Amino acid sequence: MGEIKHVLGIFATYLGQYFKTRLAYRTDFFGELVSNLINELINLVFIVVVFQHVPLLNDWTRDEIIFIYGFFLIPYALFSMFFGFWDFNERYIIRGEMDRVLTRPLHNLAQVCLESIAPDRIFGVITGLIIMGYAAIQLDLSFTWYDPFLFVGLVVSGMLIYGGVYTAIAAISFFSDSRTGISPMIWNIQQYGRYPVDVYNKVIRFVLTYVLPFAFVGVYPAAYFLRKETWYAYAAFTPVVGIVFFSIGLVVWNWGVRKYSGAGS
Amino acid sequence: MIQVNHLQKEFRIHQARAGLGGAFRDLFSREYKTVKAVDDLSFSVEEGEMFALIGENGAGKSTTIKMLTGILNPSGGEIVINGFVPQKQREDYVRSIGVVFGQRSQLWWDLSPLESFRLLKSVYKVEEHEGQRWLDRLIEELDIGSFVSQPVRKLSLGQRMRCEVAAALIHKPRLLFLDEPTVGLDVLVKQKIREFLRNLNDTEHMTILLTTHDVTDIEALCKRVLVMDKGKLIFDGLLENLKEKWGNGTEVAFQFKKRTSAEELRTVLGELPCEIIRENDFALRVKVSRSQEMLPFVLSTVMASFDISDVKIMEASTEDIVRNIYSTDSEVVSHG
Numbered sequence: 167m168g169e170i171k172h173v174l175g176i177f178a179t180y181l182g183q184y185f186k187t188r189l190a191y192r193t194d195f196f197g198e199l200v201s202n203l204i205n206e207l208i209n210l211v212f213i214v215v216v217f218q219h220v221p222l223l224n225d226w227t228r229d230e231i232i233f234i235y236g237f238f239l240i241p242y243a244l245f246s247m248f249f250g251f252w253d254f255n256e257r258y259i260i261r262g263e264m265d266r267v268l269t270r271p272l273h274n275l276a277q278v279c280l281e282s283i284a285p286d287r288i289f290g291v292i293t294g295l296i297i298m299g300y301a302a303i304q305l306d307l308s309f310t311w312y313d314p315f316l317f318v319g320l321v322v323s324g325m326l327i328y329g330g331v332y333t334a335i336a337a338i339s340f341f342s343d344s345r346t347g348i349s350p351m352i353w354n355i356q357q358y359g360r361y362p363v364d365v366y367n368k369v370i371r372f373v374l375t376y377v378l379p380f381a382f383v384g385v386y387p388a389a390y391f392l393r394k395e396t397w398y399a400y401a402a403f404t405p406v407v408g409i410v411f412f413s414i415g416l417v418v419w420n421w422g423v424r425k426y427s428g429a430g431s
Numbered sequence: 432m433i434q435v436n437h438l439q440k441e442f443r444i445h446q447a448r449a450g451l452g453g454a455f456r457d458l459f460s461r462e463y464k465t466v467k468a469v470d471d472l473s474f475s476v477e478e479g480e481m482f483a484l485i486g487e488n489g490a491g492k493s494t495t496i497k498m499l500t501g502i503l504n505p506s507g508g509e510i511v512i513n514g515f516v517p518q519k520q521r522e523d524y525v526r527s528i529g530v531v532f533g534q535r536s537q538l539w540w541d542l543s544p545l546e547s548f549r550l551l552k553s554v555y556k557v558e559e560h561e562g563q564r565w566l567d568r569l570i571e572e573l574d575i576g577s578f579v580s581q582p583v584r585k586l587s588l589g590q591r592m593r594c595e596v597a598a599a600l601i602h603k604p605r606l607l608f609l610d611e612p613t614v615g616l617d618v619l620v621k622q623k624i625r626e627f628l629r630n631l632n633d634t635e636h637m638t639i640l641l642t643t644h645d646v647t648d649i650e651a652l653c654k655r656v657l658v659m660d661k662g663k664l665i666f667d668g669l670l671e672n673l674k675e676k677w678g679n680g681t682e683v684a685f686q687f688k689k690r691t692s693a694e695e696l697r698t699v700l701g702e703l704p705c706e707i708i709r710e711n712d713f714a715l716r717v718k719v720s721r722s723q724e725m726l727p728f729v730l731s732t733v734m735a736s737f738d739i740s741d742v743k744i745m746e747a748s749t750e751d752i753v754r755n756i757y758s759t760d761s762e763v764v765s766h767g
Contacts, residue, residue, distance in 0.1 A: 175553065179549070180542075183546040183549070184541060187542055265502045266530065269501070269530040270525060271523075427504050427518065
C-alpha cells in the first residue's frame, strides 16, 4: 500500500511539474491547447456525422450510443495518457532503456509509465465529457449526488482494464526477441468496447465480457448512467474486473522482467 | 565493498538453421548454443577505489556491469556489494548505487533537469534538507547552475551529460557505475567531469567503477585497471603494471658525441636483456622491457661510459598498450 501511495505521489509531482513547465512557455502552451482542442473538435464532428446515419441498434437509441461513446472516450483518454509506452519493445528492449529502469528503486512498470506519460491526452477527457453532456441533455438524463463518485470509480476501473491488458501484451517483448507490433493489435480490439455489446454475436460478446473485457470500459458502466437496469449487475462488477485484469497484467509483466533478468534460464 | 567470486553468465542462443526448410524445422525443434559471456570472474574492490573495466566490444564488460548493477542474474558464482546480493535484494541494493549510462538518458525530456532531480529525489525518498544541500553542491561543482532550469531538450550534449551525472548522484550513493560516460563529449566537458569525479572520490570516499574505450579517461582517473577478454579477466592490477606487462617496453634514445657502434654499447651493458637498435653512427636506441628495474641502470651506465649529447625516454602510451591487448590473443594467462 505504501508503495502505491509513493508511486501515485510521484505521478502527481510529475504532472504538476509538466503543466507548470508548459505554462512557463506560454505561447507554446496556448498554441498546443488550441491545436488539441481543434483536434478533439474534429473528432467530435466526425462522430456526430457518423451517428447521424445510425438509426436504432437493438433497442439502443442514437443518443444512447453517443452517450456510450462519450463515456468510453474518458477511460480511454486516461489509459492512453498513463500507458503511453506503445514503443516499449523498440525503446526499452531493443535500445536497452530497460536496463536503466532496473537500476532504480521504484517498480519498473511505474517508471516505464512515468517516462512515456502523455499528459496532453487529458484533452480527450474534455471531448468525452462534452459528448456525454450533449447526449445526456438530449436524453434528459437525471443524476443523483453520488453519481459523480461512481463515475470516477468506473472510469478508473475502465482505465485499469485497458492498462492491464495492454501491460500483459507489452510484456510479450520480454519473451520474444523479435519486434512485435503490439499497438495495431490493441487498436483493433479496443474499437469494440465503444458500442453496445448486444449488437454483436454471442462469441464476440463473450470475448468482450470475459476474455478481453473491453465492454466494461464503455457499454456496461455507461448503461448504469442510462438507467438500463438489465446491465446493472455488469456495471457493478466493473471495478472488480478492473482490479483483476490489472493484477493479471502486473503478474505477466513481473514474470517478464524476471525472464529478462535471466532468472528462469 | 565489492566481492565477486567465480562469476559466470551463460546465454542460450538460438541457432537458426539455414534456408526455408531449416526455418520450418526450427518451429519444432530448436538448437541452442551456450555462450559463456562471463567466465569465472573473481575480484574484490575496497571502498574508495576508483577503477576501470576495459576490454573489446563483446569481451563481457557490459554483461559484467549488468550483473553488478543487479540487472542480470548470474548463472553461477556470487556477488556481494555493500553487503547486498544485487539480484536478490535489488530494490534495497539500487538505493546504494548510482548508474550513468553514457548512451541513455535518465532525465525527462519535457522537464528541466532541476525538476527531474526533484522527481528523482522523491523516487529515492531523499531527506529534504540534507538532499538540498547535497544537490546544491552537485550543481556548483558540475557547474550546471546556468542551465538547470531549461527543459532538457534544449540542452547540448555536454550540458546534458553533466546533468546526467548529477541525476545519478542525487541520493548520494556509495558506489557509482559509469558506463562510457564521455562518449561524444568535447575535451573541456570531459575534463570537467573527470575533475568532478576525482574530487568526489577524494572528499566523499566514493567508490567509482568506470568502463570506457577512452584511454585518457582511465589515465586521468584510475589507478587500478581490470581487463577482460572473451569473458575472462586477463589482467587485474595497477595501471603502471599494465604498461609493463603489455607495453612494448621503454625506449631510451641516446645521442652520442662520438661515433659509437651497437657492439660497443653492448659490451658496456653486459648481459642485460635489452634490445639495441642503431639509428645512425651517432644515435642508438636501447629498448628495455621492465623499465622500473632496468632504466636507472641503463641510464647511469651509458652516461658514465660515453659522452652523451642528448637523451630521450619514450614510454609506450596507455593507448598503445590497450591496442596491444586487444590485438593479442587471450593466450596470456592472468595474474593476481
